[in-house]
Amino acid sequence: MPQVVRKDVDNLNAELTVTIEKKDYESKFVEELKKYRQQASMKGFRKGKTPMSVLKKMYGNSVLSNIVYDILNNELDTFLKEEKIAILGQPIPSEDTPEVSIDVKSMDDMVFKFDLGLAPDLEIKGFNKNKKFTRYVPTVSDEKVQGDIDNALKQLGDRETITEDIQETDSLKVSVKELDGKKVKEEGISSQFTVLVDKLTKKAKKQMLTKKAGDAFKVNIFDLEDGLEESQVKKYFLNIEDENAEVGKDFELTVDEVTRVTPMEFNEDFFNKYFGENVVADEKEATEKFKEPVLNHYKNHSEALLFRDFQDHLMGKNEMELPEVFLRRWLLMSNEELTEEQLDGEFDAFKENLKWDIIKGKIVKENDIQITSEEIVANAQGKIMGYFGGTPLPPDMMKDMTDRMLNDQNSLRQIQEEVISNKLYDVLETKFSYNEKEVTTDKMDDIIEKAREKAQK
Incomplete structure (x- = not known):
């Protein structure tokens, strides 16, 4: 033997x-x-x-x-x-x-x-009911909910092609051709795309509101839609993937088609079309239905921010040594394409992730956190419903999409990690105290963006 x-x-x-x-x-x-x-x-x-x-x-x-x-x-x-x-x-x-x-x-x-x-022998430190974290409580303004309602009313509204003057709520299909001086450039760039008038820059909007379908005029392609970077203009308007490609700013724009939407009324007919037959009874229930996904979206972000605070706190309280020489050899041997230079640049981040995995694994084991197949299926189906805006799907369609998602090993691993992380969050939440702070969704967006920037450093 x-x-x-x-x-x-x-x-x-x-x-x-x-x-x-x-x-x-x-x-x-x-x-x-x-x-x-x-x-x-x-x-x-x-x-x-x-x-x-x-x-x-x-x-x-x-x-x-x-x-x-x-x-x-x-x-x-x-x-x-x-x-x-x-x-x-x-x-x-x-x-x-x-x-x-x-x-x-x-x-x-x-x-x-x-x-x-x-793996280092670790005794988890840092749990303390006297330790207080900030828990953000998002509030959704009536204006934000109304904006979502207005978009839904337009989405299901009647569309018609317009030949008279353009209005601010119209959608435009336009063609652009690169100019060389006052003439269209031979073999220059040309493209067709759709823009919304209310998304145009102040200057472009003022110019567009004096036009109608069939009109052609000169524009600065990089000063057409508000908030777009030069690379985005190249990619989405001109179909140019190379960010460094040289492109002139002057183009001839032709309004090919003007589409105007007459929104539906906020009534029973709309409720049945948008939510399904007899799902909501009146305006109040419908408004709450629109508010719910927005609130859940920001609540999930609030929990993610709090989870990150838990992680940072526990990482600081549980310093540990790792077998670094071994880990470097193992990484190089298990990935033939990885170079010493690449490893030098990525090793610190790898160590931090590994340390958190060790802490997390210890807490999961000590609290006997386990997951079931039912929880995995529920998580997958929640994702699928999210892809369809929360709209319930026919059972056969849901089963087929769930099976396909769970048969993909990468998707399955991701879902398993999410289910474990959710249960881990529930455990960690009981270990500390909180100061609750109400914030608007706009303020939450700022907090989320700052957290992303911090994580990327």
């Missing part, structure tokens, strides 16, 4: 020596060759009658290698589980491991040495 011996180098590093004797693999090797013999169909021999010496010569080393490494991996996995060794990354061959020759001509005992990076 193979032997595994552990030697601790220090608190964060250990070595495992795995000895596989000839008797551990020889019989398995013979059995595997016999299986090959039963299936082999080689010229000059009847099926199943190929001499073992021939098979050994042709397939022996490959078969032996597979058997030895299967035994080796099984012994490592079993030892780590039975000894309950918490490791970081995966075992990697020691730099002084003996050279092993896997050759059927010289089958003998084999010795393998591996380095382990050990």
Whole structure:
């Protein structure tokens, strides 16, 4: 039977020596060759009658290698589980491991040495009911809710093509052609796109409101829609992906089509079309329905900000050392495309993420946080409904989309992490106290943006 011996180098590093004797693999090797013999169909021999010496010569080393490494991996996995060794990354061959020759001509005992990076033994510190965090309580203004209602009324309103003067609420399909002086440039840039009049810059809007469908006039393409960066104008208006491409500012713009929407009335007919038959009864319920997703959106951001504060606090209270030399070797060995230079630039961020994973894992284990398949499905279906604006989907369609999402391993892992994080948040929330602070959604947007900028530094 193979032997595994552990030697601790220090608190964060250990070595495992795995000895596989000839008797551990020889019989398995013979059995595997016999299986090959039963299936082999080689010229000059009847099926199943190929001499073992021939098979050994042709397939022996490959078969032996597979058997030895299967035994080796099984012994490592079993030892780590039975000894309950918490490791970081995966075992990697020691730099002084003996050279092993896997050759059927010289089958003998084999010795393998591996380095382990050990997870630090951590006792979580920092939980304190006297520690107070700020919990933002978002408030949604009537104006913001009304804005969403107005957009929905337009979305389901009647559309008509207009030939008279353009109004501020109109949507325009326009064509643009690059100018060279006063003339259209030969082989210059041309494009067609849609803009909303109320999104234009003050200067462009004033000019547009004097026009109608079919009119053509000169514009500064980079001063057409308010709030767009030069790169966005190139990409979305001119279909140019290269941010550094040289583009003149002067274009001839032609108004190809003017579309005007007559919004629906905020009444039962609209409620049934937007929410479904008999889902809401009156204006008050409908207004609350519009308010609810906005409030939930900002509540989720508020919880995310609070979770980040928990994380920063616990990271500060639980300093730890890591087996950095081992981790660097493991990262380089497990990713052949990673260079030393790249690793130097990314290693600090990797360490911080790993430290939080260790803290998180310890809290999850101590609080017996587990997730169920029902919770995973519920999370996936919540995401899917979000894609459709919260509108309920037919059961068959929901099942099909849920199955596809959960069959994607990346999506499944992300959902599992979210469910665990949500449960972890619930646990952490009980460990501290809070000062609640009401903020408007506009103020929340500013707070969220500052948090993003901080995270990117």
